[in-house]
Amino acid sequence: MSRGAGAANLALMSKAAETDLYPPVKAWLSAQGYDVKGEVGAADVVAQKGAEMLIVELKLGFSLVLLQQAVARQSLCDAVYVAVPRWRGKAGWKAFKGNIALCKRLGVGVLSVDGEGAVQTHCDPGPFQPRKSPKKRGRLVREFAARAGDPTRGGTNGQVMTSYRQDALACAAHLAGSGPCKGAEVARATGVGRATTIMAADHHGWFVRVARGVYGVTEAGALAAQGNEPDAPTAG
Known part of the structure; x- marks a missing residue:
């Protein structure tokens, strides 16, 4: 999929309804040669190009419900995206980045729409292969071996x-x-x-x-x- 469309705008899209996400997402997909239709069956957006089909679920923000819907749509086709308004500020990006990582693990693609209707792809659907970090694992193993006994109750937020x-x-x-x-x-x-x-x-x-x-x-x-x-x- 194309990695971006239109001008970049970091402002959160100030729209009141999920339906406001549909025109920019449809235009973005149409520009790539897809035939696009809204509310087909249980899907918010269905796009088809030849034998290729994809689904996009629209929401005004990430939520468990959105992820559940996206996973459910994977029973209909392999390529499922979620589309949400673009984040605002560093805190917004941090949360957004965490949701991208979660969607990657679920095999779900992520799109964002900015205030000017520009659509950006942050990840595409597909099988997830987690990248192991030998360095981090090594630190974990060393700390486990070096710590005497079990001095800190799991879930503690204070001094460890x-x-x-x-x-x-x-x-x-x-x-x-x-x-x-x-x-x-x-x-x-x-x-x-x-x-x-x-x-x-x-x-x-x-x-x-x-x-x-x-x-x-x-x-x-x-x-x-x-x-x-x-x-x-x-x-x-």
């Missing part, structure tokens, strides 16, 4: 006890009991190989450098090690 935070707490606890130590000594005592890096970075405000390669614990760090942590400046 990551493996980094667990290691930082172990370092703080050792320093609170032993006083200032070299990074290598803390690493040996706690089993935290990255102890020096953690204390030098001091993301939580728990450590203080007292000499070259030697670190102590702050009052906040000592409290955190005892489980009486005040509000931390950053989360780890």
Whole structure:
């Protein structure tokens, strides 16, 4: 399908009815050689060019109902699009982009219509092959393996006890009991190989450098090690 038509306009289409989306969508499809008709059977828009047929569902915004309708239309033909008004602003684009990703997974195409009636294709219908991210998967596997126990209940919106935070707490606890130590000594005592890096970075405000390669614990760090942590400046 053509990737765009007419002038680009980032303003949200200020129309009051789904029927207002029909003329620009029909004109756009007609320009590509399709014979277009509205409200054929259960479909908002049906277009045909030779043996090729496609369906477009029109809505004033993304919703579960729209996606359900699009998936239902896939029983009628392989090429199903949804058409909605173009987004407004960065927040609108962020939400729109998320809906594009969802439609790709459903095998549904996405069209947007701007305030001047220009139609743009954001994705075409077709089987979805998710792209795996070895880097992200690697981080997930490493974090799972490194985290001791199961310290954070699933669904938590607040502070998460990551493996980094667990290691930082172990370092703080050792320093609170032993006083200032070299990074290598803390690493040996706690089993935290990255102890020096953690204390030098001091993301939580728990450590203080007292000499070259030697670190102590702050009052906040000592409290955190005892489980009486005040509000931390950053989360780890």
